[in-house]
Amino acid sequence: VGELVFIGLGLQDERSITLRGVEETNRCDRVFAEFYTNPMPDLSLQKLEGMLGKKVHILSRSQVEEDPIGQILTHAKTGRVAFLVSGDPIIATTHIELRLLAEKNGIKTTLVHSSSIYTVAAATVGLQLQKFGRAITLPIMEGDAFPESPYDFLAQNKKLGLHTLALLENRPDGRHLSISDALQALKNISNRRNDHLLGDESLVVGLARVDSSSQMVQGNLLGELMSLDFGGPPHSLIIPGRLHFKEAEALHVFAHVPHPLLEAYL
Amino acid sequence: VGELVFIGLGLQDERSITLRGVEETNRCDRVFAEFYTNPMPDLSLQKLEGMLGKKVHILSRSQVEEDPIGQILTHAKTGRVAFLVSGDPIIATTHIELRLLAEKNGIKTTLVHSSSIYTVAAATVGLQLQKFGRAITLPIMEGDAFPESPYDFLAQNKKLGLHTLALLENRPDGRHLSISDALQALKNISNRRNDHLLGDESLVVGLARVDSSSQMVQGNLLGELMSLDFGGPPHSLIIPGRLHFKEAEALHVFAHVPHPLLEAYL
Numbered sequence: 173v174g175e176l177v178f179i180g181l182g183l184q185d186e187r188s189i190t191l192r193g194v195e196e197t198n199r200c201d202r203v204f205a206e207f208y209t210n211p212m213p214d215l216s217l218q219k220l221e222g223m224l225g226k227k228v229h230i231l232s233r234s235q236v237e238e239d240p241i242g243q244i245l246t247h248a249k250t251g252r253v254a255f256l257v258s259g260d261p262i263i264a265t266t267h268i269e270l271r272l273l274a275e276k277n278g279i280k281t282t283l284v285h286s287s288s289i290y291t292v293a294a295a296t297v298g299l300q301l302q303k304f305g306r307a308i309t310l311p312i313m314e315g316d317a318f319p320e321s322p323y324d325f326l327a328q329n330k331k332l333g334l335h336t337l338a339l340l341e342n343r344p345d346g347r348h349l350s351i352s353d354a355l356q357a358l359k360n361i362s363n364r365r366n367d368h369l370l371g372d373e374s375l376v377v378g379l380a381r382v383d384s385s386s387q388m389v390q391g392n393l394l395g396e397l398m399s400l401d402f403g404g405p406p407h408s409l410i411i412p413g414r415l416h417f418k419e420a421e422a423l424h425v426f427a428h429v430p431h432p433l434l435e436a437y438l
Numbered sequence: 439v440g441e442l443v444f445i446g447l448g449l450q451d452e453r454s455i456t457l458r459g460v461e462e463t464n465r466c467d468r469v470f471a472e473f474y475t476n477p478m479p480d481l482s483l484q485k486l487e488g489m490l491g492k493k494v495h496i497l498s499r500s501q502v503e504e505d506p507i508g509q510i511l512t513h514a515k516t517g518r519v520a521f522l523v524s525g526d527p528i529i530a531t532t533h534i535e536l537r538l539l540a541e542k543n544g545i546k547t548t549l550v551h552s553s554s555i556y557t558v559a560a561a562t563v564g565l566q567l568q569k570f571g572r573a574i575t576l577p578i579m580e581g582d583a584f585p586e587s588p589y590d591f592l593a594q595n596k597k598l599g600l601h602t603l604a605l606l607e608n609r610p611d612g613r614h615l616s617i618s619d620a621l622q623a624l625k626n627i628s629n630r631r632n633d634h635l636l637g638d639e640s641l642v643v644g645l646a647r648v649d650s651s652s653q654m655v656q657g658n659l660l661g662e663l664m665s666l667d668f669g670g671p672p673h674s675l676i677i678p679g680r681l682h683f684k685e686a687e688a689l690h691v692f693a694h695v696p697h698p699l700l701e702a703y704l
Contacts (some may be wrong), residue, residue, distance in 0.1 A: 180553065182456060182551065182552075183551070184458065185458075186457075187456065187457040187458040187461065188456050188457070188458055188551070189456060189457060190448060190453065190454050190455060190456050190457075190552065190553070191452075191453040191454070191455060191456075191457065191460070191489075192450065192451075192453040192454055194457070195453065223457075260553055260557045260558065260561060261561065262561035262564070263557060263560070263561060263567050265566060265684070268564050268566070268684065268688060269684060271564065271688075272564065272684065272687055272688060272691060275691050283558075283561060283562065283649075285448065285449070285454070285552075285553030285557070285558050285561065285649060286448075286456065286551075286552065286553055287446065287456070287526055287551030287552055287553060287554070288553070288554070288557040290556065290557050290567055291526045291529060291551070291554040291556050291557060292526065292549075292551050294529070295526060295527065295528035295529060295549060295551065296549065298528070298534050298537065298538070300531060300534070301529050301556055301573065302572060302573050302574065302575065303572065304572060305571055305572055306568060306569065306570060306571055306598075306600055307567065307568050308568065309568065328598065332572075332594065334572055383549075383551060418531070418534065418535060418538065421538055422534060422537075422538060425538060425541050
């Protein structure tokens with residue numbers, strides 16, 4: 173009987189997998205990985221394979237989503253298969269669906285967790301996780317089209333005084349939504365709606381390559397942040413709601429937000 | 439110059455630390471840990487010390503919160519100190535404050551992340567993380583007193599169709615809020631307010647000792663779940679909002695929810 177073990181790689185590099193993740197991979201007959209949902213800038217495939225002592229087969233989006241039977245499940249039906257995923261696995265919808273499909277095919281599934289951007293982003297800047305509303309994903313804009321629903325959720329959070337984590341899309345071909353393009357798109361919607369929720373004077377925090385050696389975290393007025401080059405992906409944003417005074421202090425120390433900007437959010 | 443390295447232990451046992459966590463601990467002169475914010479049922483201190491090759495000094499709540507200078511910061515001022523914490527560190531307010539205090543005292547702080555109940559709970563039952571509203575903590579009841587604000591946040595989430603993760607309090611003395619006591623308290627508030635948000639017929643999911651060898655996960659009607667013994671801590675709850683059909687399928691497969699109960703939530 174087969175088994176499919178989802179193993180989180182964390183965010184940083186080949187060393188942000190857990191000890192149990194390494195042990196479980198060693199017990200597997202075949203090791204797959206995907207990096208298209210979230211790139212890991214510091215990860216070296218060669219080092220990862222050397223560490224595990226195993227060949228790691230990288231799968232494309234279509235191999236995971238359109239033909240999961242073709243590779244992963246065919247092997248998992250008769251043997252033990254490890255599927256390495258950046259962050260904590262089973263967060264992306266595509267992994268949930270793969271897990272369900274495996275169970276439907278009589279394949280046992282096991283989860284080996286690691287760190288996720290959902291908690292690490294908040295921890296990095298010192299904001300309280302329990303004061304975050306629902307998180308949103310912002311997609312790469314196609315022409316002028318930008319979906320309204322993530323903005324609706326951001327507006328809901330804002331009205332409740334909650335922080336919002338926005339993950340910016342990464343494409344398998346390497347394209348990604350940058351912090352400045354995301355801010356421009358959000359500002360445009362706010363302007364058009366005339367809701368006064370987001371403008372050049374709003375406090376936002378940009379986070380690039382969180383937990384990597386080239387991590388860049390900077391909070392400032394939206395208008396200031398838009399002209400800053402955050403470099404390569406992955407990018408994310410935190411749009412703060414109301415701040416506890418300890419959170420304001422944390423944003424000053426860990427996201428370099430000038431003190432005077434914080435006062436309006438207390 | 440000193441350094442304080444916050445290192446996540448994850449949820450499971452001594453093997454849910456990352457490789458980087460082990461390396462960083464090895465570079466430290468002194469190793470502290472606290473387990474009062476969240477107990478780890480499978481962790482063996484002896485195995486952890488054996489694996490790290492270092493003595494681990496367990497700190498009480500008062501040593502971390504009331505006298506952080508006394509132990510942790512005194513050592514971190516002149517040397518490199520590791521502070522091991524269950525889950526992903528810097529999620530609890532007390533760790534954020536300790537990190538701020540360290541920086542104020544000129545001590546460099548570093549974060550080494552691991553998995554957290556905030557993402558693992560959703561992953562375990564296959565619900566989409568982006569459909570969770572703000573998480574809540576429910577405290578042990580003192581007499582009949584139970585705070586209203588977590589219920590207010592739960593009600594907000596419910597009205598927006600969002601899922602809610604509720605973490606149930608653990609005390610340093612080993613006492614903890616059980617799933618059935620938490621459900622009784624929430625039901626009482628709903629009854630008193632007559633808001634029809636939660637009752638015996640509501641779908642809830644109980645999670646005990648998530649990611650440990652004795653993990654227990656069961657979804658059912660609140661009235662049914664209240665009589666179930668989930669065993670020792672830590673306990674948590676998920677109160678689902680509206681379900682995508684894939685989420686309903688996941689709750690059936692991974693939280694054993696009978697199919698007919700799920701239909702009202704689609």
